[in-house]
Amino acid sequence: MAEHHGVTTAPAIEPDTEPKSPFLRACRGLPVDRTPVWLLRQAGRYQPEYRALREKHSLLELIRIPELAAEVTLLPVDAFGLDAAIVFADILPPLVGMGLELDFVQGDGPRIGNPIETTRDVDLLGTPPAEETMAGTLGAIALVRRELESRDVPVIGFAGAPFTLASYAIEGGTSRDFSRTKAFMLSEPAAWKRLLGKLVTVQAHYLLAQARAGAQALQVFDSWAGRALGREDYLRYVAPHNRELFARVAAADVPVVNFSLGVSAYLGEAAACGGDVVGLDWTLPLDEAWERVGFDTPVQGNLDPVSLLVPWRELQVRIDDVLDRADGRPGHIFNVGHGLVPQTPVGNVRRLVEHVRERTSR
Ligand code: CP3
Numbered sequence: 282m283a284e285h286h287g288v289t290t291a292p293a294i295e296p297d298t299e300p301k302s303p304f305l306r307a308c309r310g311l312p313v314d315r316t317p318v319w320l321l322r323q324a325g326r327y328q329p330e331y332r333a334l335r336e337k338h339s340l341l342e343l344i345r346i347p348e349l350a351a352e353v354t355l356l357p358v359d360a361f362g363l364d365a366a367i368v369f370a371d372i373l374p375p376l377v378g379m380g381l382e383l384d385f386v387q388g389d390g391p392r393i394g395n396p397i398e399t400t401r402d403v404d405l406l407g408t409p410p411a412e413e414t415m416a417g418t419l420g421a422i423a424l425v426r427r428e429l430e431s432r433d434v435p436v437i438g439f440a441g442a443p444f445t446l447a448s449y450a451i452e453g454g455t456s457r458d459f460s461r462t463k464a465f466m467l468s469e470p471a472a473w474k475r476l477l478g479k480l481v482t483v484q485a486h487y488l489l490a491q492a493r494a495g496a497q498a499l500q501v502f503d504s505w506a507g508r509a510l511g512r513e514d515y516l517r518y519v520a521p522h523n524r525e526l527f528a529r530v531a532a533a534d535v536p537v538v539n540f541s542l543g544v545s546a547y548l549g550e551a552a553a554c555g556g557d558v559v560g561l562d563w564t565l566p567l568d569e570a571w572e573r574v575g576f577d578t579p580v581q582g583n584l585d586p587v588s589l590l591v592p593w594r595e596l597q598v599r600i601d602d603v604l605d606r607a608d609g610r611p612g613h614i615f616n617v618g619h620g621l622v623p624q625t626p627v628g629n630v631r632r633l634v635e636h637v638r639e640r641t642s643r
Pocket of ligand 1: 372
């Protein structure tokens with residue numbers, strides 16, 4: 282950037298345009314006065330205030346009504362002083378606009394009423410723009426941004442990656458072995474390409490719309506490709522589509538987190554699909570994973586969320602282990618390596634945030 286046309290020019294990012302928020306600074310690998318911390322599924326059932334709202338509203342209602350989604354988004358930010366807010370939404374509602382029927386069944390997770398079975402089902406899927414189908418989430422982002430602007434807490438928007446969404450669309454729900462998805466992928470490679478192409482179109486549009494609505498960072502969740510596929514299948518059937526998604530989303534001009542779970546066997550290849558920050562799951566020690574993606578790439582992670590279920594003394598050891606392995610390098614965002622579980626004690630979340638702040642303040 283600093284060497285356009287062979288002459289040294291001013292850096293593209295002037296110091297006075299550098300963000301103040303530690304999260305946004307870490308996303309760019311800039312030095313911070315404390316390690317930023319936010320937590321996957323930071324809003325959810327472990328919070329009594331969330332459970333109270335869920336008694337009155339379904340999950341899809343909480344997501345669809347901007348005022349409610351904004352209220353839920355702010356619950357953990359207000360309670361714990363987190364360094365980023367992630368809009369309260371889910372990766373699956375964009376499938377509804379494409380023609381799939383979505384429901385969340387108590388205790389059983391998401392259900393697609395009309396899963397994809399044939400190549401014709403793929404061709405019937407629509408790709409309407411997010412402004413038409415996801416107005417509730419876009420409205421929630423705008424509300425949260427307005428609320429948090431003065432506190433310098435950025436809003437993160439998010440979407441699912443194409444394989445993960447395809448797996449729900451084909452399996453009809455969460456899967457143990459992804460057998461239907463993989464059988465479809467291998468036996469109908471042309472329709473698989475069309476399906477992932479449509480998903481990339483919809484997700485890229487949705488992510489760009491979230492940035493326009495006010496999201497200051499974006500995260501792409503590829504929750505299941507790494508669980509389902511070996512490296513060669515990943516490179517052949519998933520990576521080209523993820524690369525296309527990240528390439529399109531780069532136009533948003535906000536940092537993008539690439540969070541691909543379960544990809545330890547091909548972390549470098551998954552990270553190389555794109556994004557500015559690599560989200561790390563909890564399966565590798567942070568320093569080893571970071572070395573594999575390169576210390577010049579910012580990372581987010583990677584405490585095992587189940588660590589929050591154990592007594593503070595043991596939890597603290599495990600938080601300190603992540604911080605020790607990050608070793609004060611710029612570009613570390615403290616997070617869990619997958620979503621908080623519903624049994625998480627609220628007190629442990631509070632102490633975790635306080636502890637990361639105390640230990641890393643410089
Ligand atoms: O605070 C936040 O982190 C934002 C909220 C958020 C939700 N879903 C709300 C939610 C985020 C980031 C997601 C992403 C999501 N959703 C992913 C990717 C991340 C991951 O965990 O791998 C996936 C795979 C989904 C799909 C999904 N949504 C499943 C499998 C389930 C059921 C399992 C469960 O935990 O109950 C959901 C439901 C869901 N999405 C809940 C929440 C808070 C549970 C809520 C409830 O019933 O009240």
